Amino acid sequence: MRLLPLNAIVEGSYLGKSIYNEYGNVLLRENEILTQSRINNLRLNGFTAVYIRDEYSNEIIEDIIKPEIKSRARLNLVNTFKTISNLDDSKDVNVRRLNQQIKNLSKVAHDIVDELFYEKDLMVNLVDIKSADNYTYMHSLSVGILSLVTAISMGFNKYDLYDISIGALLHDVGKIFIPNEILNKKDKLTKEEFEIVANHPKLGFDYLTKNTNLNLNIRRIVLEHHENEDGKGYPNQKKSNEVHEYSKVVAVADVYDALTSNRPYRYGMLPNQAIEYMMTLSGTKFNCLLIDSFIKKIVPYPVGTIIKLSNNKIGKVIEINKKYPLRPKVQIIKEKFLTNEIIDLLSSKSMNIIIKDVVYNI
Numbered sequence: 001m002r003l004l005p006l007n008a009i010v011e012g013s014y015l016g017k018s019i020y021n022e023y024g025n026v027l028l029r030e031n032e033i034l035t036q037s038r039i040n041n042l043r044l045n046g047f048t049a050v051y052i053r054d055e056y057s058n059e060i061i062e063d064i065i066k067p068e069i070k071s072r073a074r075l076n077l078v079n080t081f082k083t084i085s086n087l088d089d090s091k092d093v094n095v096r097r098l099n100q101q102i103k104n105l106s107k108v109a110h111d112i113v114d115e116l117f118y119e120k121d122l123m124v125n126l127v128d129i130k131s132a133d134n135y136t137y138m139h140s141l142s143v144g145i146l147s148l149v150t151a152i153s154m155g156f157n158k159y160d161l162y163d164i165s166i167g168a169l170l171h172d173v174g175k176i177f178i179p180n181e182i183l184n185k186k187d188k189l190t191k192e193e194f195e196i197v198a199n200h201p202k203l204g205f206d207y208l209t210k211n212t213n214l215n216l217n218i219r220r221i222v223l224e225h226h227e228n229e230d231g232k233g234y235p236n237q238k239k240s241n242e243v244h245e246y247s248k249v250v251a252v253a254d255v256y257d258a259l260t261s262n263r264p265y266r267y268g269m270l271p272n273q274a275i276e277y278m279m280t281l282s283g284t285k286f287n288c289l290l291i292d293s294f295i296k297k298i299v300p301y302p303v304g305t306i307i308k309l310s311n312n313k314i315g316k317v318i319e320i321n322k323k324y325p326l327r328p329k330v331q332i333i334k335e336k337f338l339t340n341e342i343i344d345l346l347s348s349k350s351m352n353i354i355i356k357d358v359v360y361n362i
């Protein structure tokens with residue numbers, strides 16, 4: 001299967017992967033035919049890209065964590081966020097309920113760590129297809145998984161990972177206190193509006209400090225996930241050495257996931273575009289070593305992607321070298337048919353060929 005932007009999907013294509021809402025219910029099942037009305041419906045629901053299965057791509061893209069754990073995580077996040085939105089902290093019973101929910105959420109966070117921990121070679125294609133309205137939950141979950149995959153490759157131990165996982169799931173909890181009209185505004189934010197949004201890390205941190213027993217490392221992720229390497233982040237313009245290493249991991253995952261997601265004010269980028277963009281921020285916004293580790297865990301051109309090469313040939317990615325994911329093996333397509341010609345971008349005779357673009361319609 002391959003990921004296609006919605007506007008490149010031809011009526012009659014087969015859906016490659018089921019699409020879920022935030023409660024884990026299926027909106028459209030894999031193998032269903034995408035009629036024009038279904039495509040329109042997906043667009044209305046805020047989706048911009050889906051996996052399709054066609055003659056160029058029979059590969060299966062495995063879920064990185066079990067769907068059962070994923071829907072449990074999603075449900076616990078929804079419950080925790082909803083309780084916080086309704087919480088009047090003068091009522092003890094609500095605080096007790098919140099702490100029970102945080103306990104459940106921590107259990108899922110541990111399960112996710114346990115599931116990923118031994119997969120040192122794991123690489124991520126694109127964690128999930130998110131619609132705009134289930135963004136907060138899906139985003140939190142994706143950031144959790146991306147942070148863990150990066151942290152595992154950097155050699156963090158299991159106790160670090162438990163904290164990173166919970167902190168990543170809760171990193172944007174402070175957004176509950178920001179008015180929706182500002183969060184979902186389509187136009188550029190005014191200076192005052194930006195200042196309100198930029199306070200969400202502090203609001204989240206203060207809230208969790210007051211109402212929960214979560215440890216300081218976890219709460220620092222919530223407070224510091226928008227601080228930058230060059231000291232120009234927010235809310236406290238902390239210098240690099242003042243920001244906890246957990247927060248730095250989550251910051252990278254957060255930006256990547258935000259860039260590849262659909263937002264009310266812009267369409268999400270594809271993985272290759274997001275990676276290129278993030279590389280330009282290495283050293284200013286992000287720690288260089290961390291960006292290197294992160295990029296190594298993301299597959300910019302997953303198997304099945306149709307690409308255009310600098311020699312003007314079009315081909316399908318058939319094999320990825322985990323060390324050099326920008327130099328895959330490509331099977332050339334001529335006049336809409338796969339040929340026997342294979343170009344290995346890692347071989348010395350292909351050294352001067354680069355990938356120019358992703359092709360959606362052949």
Ligand SMILES: [Fe+2]
Binds near residue numbers: 171200226
């Ligand atoms: Fe945030």
